[in-house]
Amino acid sequence: MQTIHLTTFINAPRQKVWDTMLQDATYREWTSAFNPGSYYKGNWEEGSRILFLGPNPDGSGEGGMVSRIAKNQPHECISIEHLGVIENGVENTSSELTKEWAGALEKLKEMAEG
Numbered sequence: 665m666q667t668i669h670l671t672t673f674i675n676a677p678r679q680k681v682w683d684t685m686l687q688d689a690t691y692r693e694w695t696s697a698f699n700p701g702s703y704y705k706g707n708w709e710e711g712s713r714i715l716f717l718g719p720n721p722d723g724s725g726e727g728g729m730v731s732r733i734a735k736n737q738p739h740e741c742i743s744i745e746h747l748g749v750i751e752n753g754v755e756n757t758s759s760e761l762t763k764e765w766a767g768a769l770e771k772l773k774e775m776a777e778g
Contacts, residue, residue: 678739685772686742710736715750725752734769741773 674681684690686708695702699718706714710733717728728750735743746768748757756762 682739708733708736708742710734714744717750727751730755730757741771743773744770746770 684694688703692703695718699721702716702718704714704716706712708714712733714731714733715728716731717726719725720727729746730748730750732745732747733742734745735741747766748755748762750756757766
């Protein structure tokens with residue numbers, strides 16, 4: 665699986681960045697930049713299941729991802745393991761397309777004090 669590294673510097677205290685990214689209202693606000701209407705169901709506790717949902721860009725209903733919080737060290741690191749997709753309310757973790765990327769990890773880490 666390919667690894668992609670992206671770095672962004674934010675001039676703000678760790679806790680403010682963390683809270684902005686993970687609290688429901690502000691999560692909806694910042695994710696609206698790439699998918700208006702995005703939200704999550706679940707929580708950010710390590711080991712918990714979480715759904716990332718929102719309207720499909722083509723207007724065909726709601727879709728999203730089925731994921732698990734692989735690691736959560738508050739204000740330091742969070743790792744999300746993606747397990748499958750949601751298509752029109754139906755979870756899909758077994759199709760060939762899903763199997764190609766299932767297990768992908770999204771990580772926010774190495775947060776330096778701003």
